[in-house]
Amino acid sequence: MTDSRNSRRTLQGVVRSTAASKTLTVRIERLVRHPMYGKYIRKHSQVHAHDENSEAQVGDIVEIMGCRPMSKLKRWRFIRVVRRPDTADLVDVMGEQLPPTEAPAASTEEVSS
Numbered sequence: 001m002t003d004s005r006n007s008r009r010t011l012q013g014v015v016r017s018t019a020a021s022k023t024l025t026v027r028i029e030r031l032v033r034h035p036m037y038g039k040y041i042r043k044h045s046q047v048h049a050h051d052e053n054s055e056a057q058v059g060d061i062v063e064i065m066g067c068r069p070m071s072k073l074k075r076w077r078f079i080r081v082v083r084r085p086d087t088a089d090l091v092d093v094m095g096e097q098l099p100p101t102e103a104p105a106a107s108t109e110e111v112s113s
Contacts, residue, residue, distance in 0.1 A: 009066045012082060015056050016046065024049045024056055024078060026064055049076035059085040 013028035029044045048071075049064045056062050061083045064076040 010063055010079065011076075012061060012063050013047070015058050015060045015062055018051075018054070018056065018058055022051055022054060023074060024051045024062070024064075026062060026076070047076050048073045049078050050074050051078040056081055057084070061085075 011028050013026040015024050016027050017025035019025075025046060026049050027044050027046050029042055031040045032043050033040055047064070049062075050067070050070050056078060060081050062081055063079040065079050066075065067077040069075055070077075
């Protein structure tokens with residue numbers, strides 16, 4: 001029984017949202033070849049996955065596994081974080097500009113002799 005349970009479909013995707021409690025919204029991208037022209041087109045789907053311990057964060061690349069229905073939309077279960085992004089990667093994933101980080105101000109004390 002454990003062999004069939006562990007051989008369920010697994011996918012990798014990028015976490016888009018963690019707003020709901022114990023729930024991830026994951027974007028899964030795939031390449032599909034156009035039937036007439038042969039050009040590869042990037043398609044995506046968005047699924048909801050159960051994250052019991054709320055380990056994943058927005059921008060993480062995660063692995064999810066199919067499971068029994070846990071709610072109206074959740075049919076996937078979070079397995080592990082494959083990779084955490086750098087700040088440069090996060091801009092690409094979210095498609096928006098991050099707010100500028102403030103550098104610590106250098107002290108401008110004048111030294112009198």
